[in-house]
Amino acid sequence: NAGVTQTPKFQVLKTGQSMTLQCAxxxxxxxxxxxxxxPGMGLRLIYYSASEGTTDKGEVPNGYNVxxxxxxEFSLRLESAAPSQTSVYFCASSEGLFEGYYGYTFGSGTRxxxx
Amino acid sequence: GQQLNQSPQSMFIQEGEDVSMNCTSSSIFNTWxxxxxxPGEGPVLLIAxxxxxxxxxxxxxxxxxxxxxxxxxxxxxxSIPSDVGIYFCAGRGIQGAQKLVFGQGTRLTINP
Numbered sequence: 001n002a003g004v005t006q007t008p009k010f011q012v013l014k015t016g017q018s019m020t021l022q023c024a025x026x027x028x029x030x031x032x033x034x035x036x037x038x039p040g041m042g043l044r045l046i047y048y049s050a051s052e053g054t055t056d057k058g059e060v061p062n063g064y065n066v067x068x069x070x071x072x073e074f075s076l077r078l079e080s081a082a083p084s085q086t087s088v089y090f091c092a093s094s095e096g097l098f099e100g101y102y103g104y105t106f107g108s109g110t111r112x113x114x115x
Numbered sequence: 116g117q118q119l120n121q122s123p124q125s126m127f128i129q130e131g132e133d134v135s136m137n138c139t140s141s142s143i144f145n146t147w148x149x150x151x152x153x154p155g156e157g158p159v160l161l162i163a164x165x166x167x168x169x170x171x172x173x174x175x176x177x178x179x180x181x182x183x184x185x186x187x188x189x190x191x192x193x194s195i196p197s198d199v200g201i202y203f204c205a206g207r208g209i210q211g212a213q214k215l216v217f218g219q220g221t222r223l224t225i226n227p
Contacts, residue, residue: 098207106159
């Protein structure tokens with residue numbers, strides 16, 4: 001099925017550990033995004049990539065890094081996980097940057113717990 | 116930056132009831148989108164609105180783009196158990212490369 005695929009779906013990390021969240025889309029979209037979702041705070045933009053080869057910070061980039069590996073893949077890395085990074089992470093993609101006409105297509109999320 | 120205020124934050128209703136929720140912004144938007152997030156899944160686009168005053172339906176869902184361009188409403192008629200989830204509004208401003216801004220979400224719970 002066409003869409004956005006995220007791996008893993010669940011992860012538990014110890015404080016200080018590192019990990020990479022993977023995201024791939026097969027819709028030939030140019031732009032990709034990483035959001036975190038916390039109770040009562042909606043979706044907050046961490047990083048985004050307008051097109052292959054470019055990345056930019058969103059609202060809450062501290063503690064994260066990203067790589068736009070190719071047009072399909074956009075990964076999010078936590079170098080030294082902290083309990084404050086416990087959240088549900090969503091990857092999304094769109095045809096154009098900040099596409100308002102058709103909106104974004106979201107993955108099913110990665111639920112991360114840092115203990 | 117731009118912010119969206121979505122209300123109510125949560126709703127507890129009986130099956131068959133109608134539901135209304137809304138989003139307001141301090142600035143003018145040129146697009147309003149409504150998403151639904153099922154438990155354990157990512158948000159899925161329900162309705163998109165592009166013109167002030169526009170009223171659009173998708174089955175039992177109806178959404179409106181406010182005349183002032185600073186608000187939007189989503190109504191669900193005759194709710195059913197599968198309507199349970201979190202509903203998000205999202206909007207895009209009119210100047211430059213404005214990011215899509217999301218509301219905090221309305222969590223809908225339905226008692227059978």
